[in-house]
Amino acid sequence: MEKSRIIEYYSQISDNAILCRSCGMCAGVCPKGAVSMEKNEFSQYIPKLDTDLCVGCSKCINVCTARKSTISNQSVIGKFIKIFLIRATDKDISEKSSSGGAVTALLKYGLENGYFSSVLTLDSKNAPVCAEPVIKTEITALDASSKYVCAPLCTKYSTNFKNAAATVLPCQAQSIRKIDSDTFLFGLFCSKLSTPDLIRRMSKGKSVDTIKRTAYREGVWPGNFKIDYSDGTQVSQKLNRSQFGAVYNSYLYACQGCLLCNDYFAEYADLSCGDPWGKAQYNENYIGQTVVVVRSQRALSLVEAAHKNGAIEVEDCSLEEVIKGHLKEIYNKKTAISQRLEYAKAKTDALADFGESSFINAPSSKPLNRFSINNCLKIKEKGKYEKTFSQSDKVLFVKRFSHAYLLKKYLKNKGHYGIYLKIAADEKTEA
Ligand SMILES: Cc1cc2nc3c(=O)[nH]c(=O)nc-3n(C[C@H](O)[C@H](O)[C@H](O)COP(=O)(O)OP(=O)(O)OC[C@H]3O[C@@H](n4cnc5c(N)ncnc54)[C@H](O)[C@@H]3O)c2cc1C
Numbered sequence: 450m451e452k453s454r455i456i457e458y459y460s461q462i463s464d465n466a467i468l469c470r471s472c473g474m475c476a477g478v479c480p481k482g483a484v485s486m487e488k489n490e491f492s493q494y495i496p497k498l499d500t501d502l503c504v505g506c507s508k509c510i511n512v513c514t515a516r517k518s519t520i521s522n523q524s525v526i527g528k529f530i531k532i533f534l535i536r537a538t539d540k541d542i543s544e545k546s547s548s549g550g551a552v553t554a555l556l557k558y559g560l561e562n563g564y565f566s567s568v569l570t571l572d573s574k575n576a577p578v579c580a581e582p583v584i585k586t587e588i589t590a591l592d593a594s595s596k597y598v599c600a601p602l603c604t605k606y607s608t609n610f611k612n613a614a615a616t617v618l619p620c621q622a623q624s625i626r627k628i629d630s631d632t633f634l635f636g637l638f639c640s641k642l643s644t645p646d647l648i649r650r651m652s653k654g655k656s657v658d659t660i661k662r663t664a665y666r667e668g669v670w671p672g673n674f675k676i677d678y679s680d681g682t683q684v685s686q687k688l689n690r691s692q693f694g695a696v697y698n699s700y701l702y703a704c705q706g707c708l709l710c711n712d713y714f715a716e717y718a719d720l721s722c723g724d725p726w727g728k729a730q731y732n733e734n735y736i737g738q739t740v741v742v743v744r745s746q747r748a749l750s751l752v753e754a755a756h757k758n759g760a761i762e763v764e765d766c767s768l769e770e771v772i773k774g775h776l777k778e779i780y781n782k783k784t785a786i787s788q789r790l791e792y793a794k795a796k797t798d799a800l801a802d803f804g805e806s807s808f809i810n811a812p813s814s815k816p817l818n819r820f821s822i823n824n825c826l827k828i829k830e831k832g833k834y835e836k837t838f839s840q841s842d843k844v845l846f847v848k849r850f851s852h853a854y855l856l857k858k859y860l861k862n863k864g865h866y867g868i869y870l871k872i873a874a875d876e877k878t879e880a
Pocket residue numbers: 545546547548549550551552553554570571572592593594595596597598599602616617618637638639640641642643722723724725726739740778
């Protein structure tokens with residue numbers, strides 16, 4: 450590819466951040482260090498090309514998953530062998546984790562027993578607002594928990610990785626799998642990644658420079674969102690049905706590229722992990738588990754060995770439960786996405802070849818889609834964005850939860866559960 454074409458590719462991203470999922474893989478694979486990830490005016494990390502250093506090899510463009518769907522056939526959960534509900538037996542891990550600590554317990558077990566020798570993951574100890582990518586050779590309970598705001602993980606990816614593992618969002622799993630089938634991928638279910646402006650918004654005018662620590666999922670499942678400031682004050686809210694939940698799930702501070710992502714379950718990972726949303730959350734004594742979708746033989750061996758040796762508690766989980774618990778997210782990523790693509794295509798011709806064969810043609814509610822996610826695209830226009838910071842949390846809360854209620858009702862009445870379940874059931878494979 451000519452260098453001029455590569456330069457054009459990056460200039461299209463800087464004009465339209467919807468062309469980037471902020472995974473950072475373009476920077477990770479560049480042999481000359483010509484790509485860096487920098488924040489744009491909406492605090493989203495997007496790549497910047499140093500045209501003097503670029504040698505026109507196109508490696509960066511080849512790993513990019515934002516403009517052309519990597520998933521070509523209809524899928525709901527992705528190929529899988531088995532689904533489990535897992536909890537770490539180490540209490541410290543399960544209490545510090547987001548769901549049940551399966552990721553931390555399996556990483557720890559995998560490192561200690563030679564399944565892999567290093568892990569590409571995130572660390573928030575020295576980065577209180579925006580967790581930083583790191584490569585670790587030891588994992589402890591302190592490494593657990595979801596980081597909903599982070600710097601691009603794959604900037605630390607290396608084509609020299611050997612015997613490595615990585616904790617990845619669906620977009621990162623797709624980018625890595627384009628060139629690497631060896632790295633052991635621990636995928637996380639993902640509705641969206643947020644920009645650091647999510648924390649600016651939650652700080653309500655207080656400078657983010659005075660933040661000592663941000664924790665998204667502290668304590669018993671589903672956990673509390675917490676910000677500690679250096680003056681001793683704090684913000685602390687329960688994750689579920691809180692104002693934080695409303696702001697995060699409003700998509701107002703989502704990375705724009707997430708809105709064109711058609712992978713919720715991290716379909717390209719070895720195993721994918723998410724929350725046990727569903728009935729369990731209404732049980733007072735419930736302390737959390739991780740839903741683990743096992744896709745590869747080596748992942749199944751790891752889970753079985755960790756279970757046999759007492760690192761995790763394991764229960765079977767039905768496909769029906771997973772589809773029911775994550776119905777809204779499946780709808781967003783597999784069906785409502787077509788409306789967002791239409792919107793984005795009108796803004797840039799770079800998406801002309803996106804490919805829509807993976808979308809699921811179930812009933813789609815345009816007004817409900819427009820109300821939530823399409824709004825996020827519209828506010829990322831000059832003059833509108835800063836106003837969202839002054840929008841009252843109470844109004845946002847009412848809007849967000851009435852939308853969630855209506856969407857749930859809509860999906861139930863139109864029978865989406867059956868449509869998605871049928872496709873997902875065909876994705877089961879033998880070990
Ligand atoms: C941005 C984001 C969005 C998510 N959206 C959903 C959702 O919509 N529905 C759902 O069911 N689950 C979602 N999850 C997954 C969920 O929050 C838990 O991470 C998952 O259930 C695993 O829980 P665990 O207790 O087993 O993991 P833990 O034991 O807590 O370990 C989590 C591991 O993942 C690493 N990690 C955390 N954040 C990131 C990140 N951003 N990128 C790469 N690695 C990371 C941590 O460093 C740690 O090693 C999301 C996670 C993230 C990070």
